[in-house]
Amino acid sequence: xxxxxxxxxxxxxxxxxxxxxxxxxxxxxxxxxxxxxxxxxxxxxxxxxxxxxxxxxxxxxxxxxxxxxxxxxxxxxxxxxxxxxxxxxxxxxxxxxxxxxxxxxxxxxxxxxxxxxxxxxxxxxxxxxxxxxxxxxxxxxxxxxxxxxxxxxxxxxxxxxxxxxxxxxxxxxxxxxxxxxxxxxxxxxxxxxxxxxxxxxxxxxxxxxxxxxxxxxxxxxxxxxxxxxxxxxxxxxxxxxxxxxxxxxxxxxxxxxxxxxxxxxxxxxxxxxxxxxxxxxxxxxxxxxxxxxxxx
Amino acid sequence: xxxxxxxxxxxxxxxxxxxxxxxxxxxxxxxxxxxxxxxxxxxxxxxxxxxxxxxxxxxxxxxxxxxxxxxxxxxxxxxxxxxxxxxxxxxxxxxxxxxxxxxxxxxxxxxxxxxxxxxxxxxxxxxxxxxxxxxxxxxxxxxxxxxxxxxxxxxxxxxxxxxxxxxxxxxxxxxxxxxxxxxxxxxxxxxxxxxxxxxxxxxxxxxxxxxxxxxxxxxxxxxxxxxxxxxxxxxxxxxxxxxxxxxxxxxxxxxxxxxxxxxxxxxxxxxxxxxxxxxxxxxxxxxxxxxxxxxxxxxxxxxxxxxxxxxxxxxxxxxxxxxxxxxxxxxxxxxxxxxxxxxxxxxxxxxxxxxxxxxxxxxxxxxxxxxxxxxxxxxxxxxxxxxxxxxxxxxxxxxxxxxxxxxxxxxxxxxxxxxxxxxxxxxxxxxxxxxxxxxxxxxxxxxxxxxxxxxxxxxxxxxxxxxxxxxxxxxxxxxxxxxxxxxxxxxxxxxxxxxxxxxxxxxxxxxxxxxxxxxxxxxxxxxxxxxxxxxxxxxxxxxxxxxxxxxxxxxxxxxxxxxxxxxxxxxxxxxxxxxxxxxxxxxxxxxxxxxxxxxxxxxxxxxxxxxxxxxxxxxxxxxxxxxxxxxxxxxxxxxxxxxxxxxxxxxxxxxxxx
Numbered sequence: 001x002x003x004x005x006x007x008x009x010x011x012x013x014x015x016x017x018x019x020x021x022x023x024x025x026x027x028x029x030x031x032x033x034x035x036x037x038x039x040x041x042x043x044x045x046x047x048x049x050x051x052x053x054x055x056x057x058x059x060x061x062x063x064x065x066x067x068x069x070x071x072x073x074x075x076x077x078x079x080x081x082x083x084x085x086x087x088x089x090x091x092x093x094x095x096x097x098x099x100x101x102x103x104x105x106x107x108x109x110x111x112x113x114x115x116x117x118x119x120x121x122x123x124x125x126x127x128x129x130x131x132x133x134x135x136x137x138x139x140x141x142x143x144x145x146x147x148x149x150x151x152x153x154x155x156x157x158x159x160x161x162x163x164x165x166x167x168x169x170x171x172x173x174x175x176x177x178x179x180x181x182x183x184x185x186x187x188x189x190x191x192x193x194x195x196x197x198x199x200x201x202x203x204x205x206x207x208x209x210x211x212x213x214x215x216x217x218x219x220x221x222x223x224x225x226x227x228x229x230x231x232x233x234x235x236x237x238x239x240x241x242x243x244x245x246x247x248x249x250x251x252x253x254x255x256x257x258x259x260x261x262x263x264x265x266x267x268x269x270x271x272x273x274x275x276x277x278x279x280x281x282x283x284x285x286x287x288x289x290x291x292x293x294x295x296x
Numbered sequence: 297x298x299x300x301x302x303x304x305x306x307x308x309x310x311x312x313x314x315x316x317x318x319x320x321x322x323x324x325x326x327x328x329x330x331x332x333x334x335x336x337x338x339x340x341x342x343x344x345x346x347x348x349x350x351x352x353x354x355x356x357x358x359x360x361x362x363x364x365x366x367x368x369x370x371x372x373x374x375x376x377x378x379x380x381x382x383x384x385x386x387x388x389x390x391x392x393x394x395x396x397x398x399x400x401x402x403x404x405x406x407x408x409x410x411x412x413x414x415x416x417x418x419x420x421x422x423x424x425x426x427x428x429x430x431x432x433x434x435x436x437x438x439x440x441x442x443x444x445x446x447x448x449x450x451x452x453x454x455x456x457x458x459x460x461x462x463x464x465x466x467x468x469x470x471x472x473x474x475x476x477x478x479x480x481x482x483x484x485x486x487x488x489x490x491x492x493x494x495x496x497x498x499x500x501x502x503x504x505x506x507x508x509x510x511x512x513x514x515x516x517x518x519x520x521x522x523x524x525x526x527x528x529x530x531x532x533x534x535x536x537x538x539x540x541x542x543x544x545x546x547x548x549x550x551x552x553x554x555x556x557x558x559x560x561x562x563x564x565x566x567x568x569x570x571x572x573x574x575x576x577x578x579x580x581x582x583x584x585x586x587x588x589x590x591x592x593x594x595x596x597x598x599x600x601x602x603x604x605x606x607x608x609x610x611x612x613x614x615x616x617x618x619x620x621x622x623x624x625x626x627x628x629x630x631x632x633x634x635x636x637x638x639x640x641x642x643x644x645x646x647x648x649x650x651x652x653x654x655x656x657x658x659x660x661x662x663x664x665x666x667x668x669x670x671x672x673x674x675x676x677x678x679x680x681x682x683x684x685x686x687x688x689x690x691x692x693x694x695x696x697x698x699x700x701x702x703x704x705x706x707x708x709x710x711x712x713x714x715x716x717x718x719x720x721x722x723x724x725x726x727x728x729x730x731x732x733x734x735x736x737x738x739x740x741x742x743x744x745x746x747x748x749x750x751x752x753x754x755x756x757x758x759x760x761x762x763x764x765x766x767x768x769x770x771x772x773x774x775x776x777x778x779x780x781x782x783x784x785x786x787x788x789x790x791x792x793x794x795x796x797x798x799x800x801x802x803x804x805x806x807x808x809x810x811x812x813x814x815x816x817x818x819x820x821x822x823x824x825x826x827x828x829x830x831x832x833x834x835x836x837x838x839x840x841x842x843x844x845x846x847x848x849x850x851x852x853x854x855x856x857x858x859x860x861x862x863x864x865x866x867x868x869x870x871x872x873x874x875x876x877x878x879x880x881x882x883x884x885x886x887x888x889x890x891x892x893x894x895x896x897x898x899x900x901x902x903x904x905x906x907x908x909x910x911x912x913x914x915x916x917x918x919x920x921x922x923x924x925x926x927x928x929x930x931x932x933x934x935x936x937x938x939x940x941x942x943x944x945x946x947x948x949x950x951x952x953x954x
Contacts, residue, residue, distance in 0.1 A: 154691075163757075164637035183759030 004071030005033040008081040015225035017269025021254035057098035059088035063108035073112040079149040079224035082115040129174040134262040142221040143212035144168035175260035182215035189230040206238035249277035301332040301357040305339035305364035314398040316408040345377040352381040359422040363391040384427030391418035420950035428870035435521030436620040445473020447625035447835025447850040454854030456504035470574035479658040482707040483738035496575040520830025529613040533581035538605035541577035545597035559652040562662030628836040631686030631790035645671040676783030686790030699840040701788035713746040791840035824852040871938035872919035879933035882910040886925035894918035
């Protein structure tokens with residue numbers, strides 16, 4: 001199956017490992033990702049803070065290009081990109097006139113926008129995940145962290161329960177991990193305040209990670225580059241705040257699924273994190289399942 | 297050609313603000329057939345009606361058009377007025393230039409033109425009108441009350457006390473409804489059971505009341521004064537004449553299921569009475585959960601029953617009965633907190649609903665009135681109440697205010713303070729709505745004398761933190777985020793229409809609003825009647841209501857029923873379908889679509905061919921004049937009196953006239 005791919009700026013830069021692991025996992029699951037030619041920034045926070053038309057226009061252009069390039073569905077791994085692309089699709093379907101001349105609004109509105117969880121759970125499906133998982137990762141006890149944008153606002157995201165989502169846990173369970181039961185799945189990580197108001201971010205990150213730790217997690221699963229950055233880069237400061245050695249690697253869901261699919265951790269980008277994730281790939285966490293051969 | 301008089305109403309400023317009433321009057325005076333036209337500030341008032349009355353005499357009018365509000369509101373007012381003046385009340389038309397014009401438009405010029413069109417149409421329709429007469433129809437002076445909560449009980453008692461027989465139908469094994477679940481009632485804190493159970497007994501003992509519990513109304517046909525109702529008396533599996541209510545069967549029954557009456561906090565048996573003071577004091581077997589009915593083995597209840605009352609072979613009974621009036625008192629359901637996943641959505645044992653708290657604090661409840669945490673049965677020391685769960689929330693619940701929650705939360709908080717004086721009690725509220733006799737004082741007492749901490753703001757999240765529940769909310773008056781570590785959280789869930797309201801509405805041919813509550817004939821002036829004559833509304837099936845409001849509405853519905861029954865006959869509806877048998881092809885499509893079963897087949901001898909053929913026949917006593925058959929008749933053999941094809945066409949012509 002062919003899926004359009006919208007990496008956005010993060011996946012080409014700070015979230016390179018999200019890009020690497022998403023591509024590797026999709027390939028292993030038999031999903032062909034086609035990066036949209038000539039894609040542009042969908043406006044980040046700046047555009048919709050300034051002008052709705054600009055925000056819809058910037059995001060909508062990518063949808064229109066996808067349609068032109070014969071792509072009916074689109075994967076946007078970044079949670080913020082996912083939300084804005086979906087918002088643009090809805091606005092265009094409702095008749096917003098924001099696209100540059102020559103682009104077809106209605107064709108753009110028909111492009112289906114998926115986040116990574118949606119693709120893994122509903123496009124690939126639990127059965128295929130179970131079938132292709134060759135390495136048991138039952139030693140991994142991730143706390144599934146969704147952050148704010150993946151499931152909200154509910155009438156834009158139209159995905160999972162906005163207050164108690166469970167799709168990440170379903171994916172993790174399907175590939176053999178043991179996600180923990182916890183209650184900070186959709187708390188705010190501080191988002192773009194990382195630079196302008198670091199103490200707030202540290203406070204929020206500390207609370208989230210301390211709860212993940214006390215719930216028994218040994219890593220955190222995320223699906224948003226901003227969440228990953230905040231939880232990873234502010235973890236040391238957060239640990240000092242709660243006077244605890246947190247040591248929770250912050251992994252993209254695609255990295256965790258990739259491990260289970262037997263893909264080489266380095267090729268997934270696991271070596272690129274600030275809180276060292278490589279120890280998780282040791283035998284204590286990942287052991288060859290009986291009778292299965294390691295892939296990747 | 298009739299001599300038509302036109303009377304245009306200002307409705308204060310309701311119409312006159314948007315419609316140039318004087319211009320409409322002047323133009324109407326020029327319409328064909330109009331011999332007199334005038335306007336007045338309030339045409340429905342005494343001086344207004346006098347104007348009509350006098351004009352009829354002075355100008356020898358034989359048809360009247362009033363351009364004012366909706367016929368629903370004042371058609372009968374004006375019909376009585378012209379009848380007093382000696383005219384037939386059916387050579388009358390109303391042009392609704394308020395609801396259908398001035399209220400929905402803002403452009404004065406266009407609205408005035410439209411009002412004139414509407415008036416011209418009404419004039420044309422009226423000039424083709426024919427006098428109609430109403431027949432006297434006998435009525436059955438017996439009332440059906442649907443629903444045995446406090447509303448149904450009160451309505452049944454009032455009607456029965458006036459001397460008319462009543463059948464009180466209740467779906468549950470016992471009457472009593474929601475009020476039977478409650479411990480205390482606000483603001484007087486008198487015991488709910490002490491004021492309800494005597495009424496339940498009165499209802500059971502009243503010679504004029506037939507109690508039909510574990511029963512449901514299955515079908516309703518007919519019309520005011522003459523409803524035909526089918527009631528399904530579900531198999532109780534216990535012989536009501538033999539059972540003494542000793543309760544041994546319940547004690548010995550091996551099948552335990554969660555008790556609906558205890559809102560899932562306690563259990564009941566498969567053979568059960570919902571509560572010990574049930575009326576009638578006879579259990580039923582819940583066949584879905586009974587071992588005998590599921591596996592064919594057990595039979596313990598039959599073996600232990602000293603009266604040999606258990607009867608597994610009992611079947612449902614269908615009763616067909618006639619009633620003159622129906623009081624609908626079907627009550628309401630509660631918002632399901634499973635939707636509030638931020639409050640655990642039912643995953644946390646110590647987050648309960650107000651209904652569950654009622655059972656917890658009730659001496660007759662599963663904990664004998666001890667307030668405990670469902671998780672570990674320990675006494676809570678910190679209790680948080682959250683109001684507006686599902687109310688005033690158009691994203692996850694309903695936009696409306698459920699009206700009773702502020703008061704019952706204050707009551708619950710008071711009860712916690714009375715039973716656990718050292719408990720910390722918090723109430724998160726949006727606004728406090730305590731409009732009622734002694735209501736505000738009651739809330740104030742909880743706040744000021746008992747020290748319940750009221751925080752204005754919503755709660756965003758609840759999650760377990762150790763042994764406690766961390767409640768994260770906002771105090772919007774102080775402008776700060778608040779965290780409370782609670783032992784018990786109680787959600788004041790919204791009151792909502794019953795799940796099966798659409799079926800009930802269809803069965804009774806009555807309307808509901810956008811939320812599924814039944815609609816009153818007029819929200820202010822006819823609050824206990826439905827627009828469908830002979831059907832009255834009581835209690836929380838109309839809107840969330842507390843006990844005093846419910847009882848008042850029930851007595852109101854009963855009074856309306858008694859007014860109906862005080863007559864010896866009723867006048868039939870004259871605006872009904874009539875058939876021209878010469879044109880009827882006998883296809884009987886009309887019979888198929890008639891919602892009132894008012895059409896039957898009749899064999900007649902054709903005047904021309906002298907041969908027998910089948911034609912449709914209208915039962916004039918049953919026809920409600922809905923006009924469905926008229927539209928369906930392909931040979932135009934049917935016509936609606938007072939709304940005849942030629943009248944409709946005349947109206948259309950007037951509209952198309954330049």
